[in-house]
Amino acid sequence: MSIPPPPGPQGPYPQGPYAPPPWGHPYGPHPRQAPVNGLAVAAFVLGVLCCVPAVGLVLGLIALARIRKRGERGKGFAVAGSVLSSVGLVLWVLVFSTGAAADFWDGFRDAARSGTAFALEKGQCFNTPGGSLQGVTYDVDEVPCEQRHDGEVFAVFDLPDRGPYPGDREVTSTADERCYGLVDEYAMDTWALPADVDVYYLTPTSGSWRAGDREITCLFGSTDEGTGLKGSLRNDASTLDAHQVAYLEAARVVDDALESTPESEYFEDDPAGYRAWAGRVEKALGEQIGMLGAHSWPSAAERPVTKLVADLEAARKEFAAAGTTPAADPFYEHLDEGYALVDGDTTVTARESLGLDTTPPEYEEPGGGGGDSPGKEV
Numbered sequence: 001m002s003i004p005p006p007p008g009p010q011g012p013y014p015q016g017p018y019a020p021p022p023w024g025h026p027y028g029p030h031p032r033q034a035p036v037n038g039l040a041v042a043a044f045v046l047g048v049l050c051c052v053p054a055v056g057l058v059l060g061l062i063a064l065a066r067i068r069k070r071g072e073r074g075k076g077f078a079v080a081g082s083v084l085s086s087v088g089l090v091l092w093v094l095v096f097s098t099g100a101a102a103d104f105w106d107g108f109r110d111a112a113r114s115g116t117a118f119a120l121e122k123g124q125c126f127n128t129p130g131g132s133l134q135g136v137t138y139d140v141d142e143v144p145c146e147q148r149h150d151g152e153v154f155a156v157f158d159l160p161d162r163g164p165y166p167g168d169r170e171v172t173s174t175a176d177e178r179c180y181g182l183v184d185e186y187a188m189d190t191w192a193l194p195a196d197v198d199v200y201y202l203t204p205t206s207g208s209w210r211a212g213d214r215e216i217t218c219l220f221g222s223t224d225e226g227t228g229l230k231g232s233l234r235n236d237a238s239t240l241d242a243h244q245v246a247y248l249e250a251a252r253v254v255d256d257a258l259e260s261t262p263e264s265e266y267f268e269d270d271p272a273g274y275r276a277w278a279g280r281v282e283k284a285l286g287e288q289i290g291m292l293g294a295h296s297w298p299s300a301a302e303r304p305v306t307k308l309v310a311d312l313e314a315a316r317k318e319f320a321a322a323g324t325t326p327a328a329d330p331f332y333e334h335l336d337e338g339y340a341l342v343d344g345d346t347t348v349t350a351r352e353s354l355g356l357d358t359t360p361p362e363y364e365e366p367g368g369g370g371g372d373s374p375g376k377e378v
Helices: 037-051 055-070 077-096 100-113 168-186 206-210 240-257 273-295 299-322 328-342 343-355
Strands: 125-127 141-143 151-158 197-203 216-222
Touching: 125 168, 125 240, 125 273, 168 197, 240 273, 273 299, 273 328, 299 328
Parallel strands: none
Antiparallel strands: 125 141, 125 151, 151 216, 197 216
């Protein structure tokens, strides 16, 4: 509370009656202004920013009620904030109903991910800061595949969006199974893959999982760390002609059957399982023969493919015999003969006539288990 000074001038000024202003009000203490309502200011700010329009509208209405009740200032702020927030609320409804919000968020997310392991896409090649595909990484440098690079992405997929992080073992197991299964979609001609190339993958960590990361990135890398790769390993319908694709699709049928060996390492450990496997290979060979016979090959490949079909017929008989033998020795004999015919000279000649790689791959022994696959977390 202010105490008014005594009437009349003070100090060295002359004493005497003090003339009032012309409008008839004597001088006194300066009157105090009513405070500005804080909610009104907040409503105006939120209305301008349009970030949470519903909150801005509510604050504006509350501010108007308090201003009327308490005689505070800021009615203009409250009204402007309410109007702007109402407009913003309508715009937000339109954005979400048309899917524009999702497009905006996707664009924002892609911009934030640029230059990181999360931004890698199928067909891209990249280098890691340390040149290693082991351990944990975040930053990567995308480079042309024609240049020396550490990895080449051949597939990307998301894990199911379910609850908490499932654990390193489950994530790695899923990545290993799915990535190896997706190799043939990107590199249809597995003969063309260099011997020192293996499958690697980028997987979520427990921390990135909490931030919404569910992505697994499958990639090719060199087993000779530090050497790297040069040139793309992609060979699919985008890089091969129709005859090459037809041949590789037929060959893939048999390759899938050959890879479906039992878990036991030897025939003696699971005779029934190995006989069933030989039966699957026999059936696949019959399907491959049919696919090769149904295609119209270019003149340069007609004769080589015809000779190959004859060898595949012989291989089919060997696997059929292996599927009915009760003893290990004759099983392995038929097996060796069958493998020799599947990837023999006629196969090499047919592939050469089609412009495909002519270096046969090295198969693992039936039933032999592979080692743990390398992987890297992001």
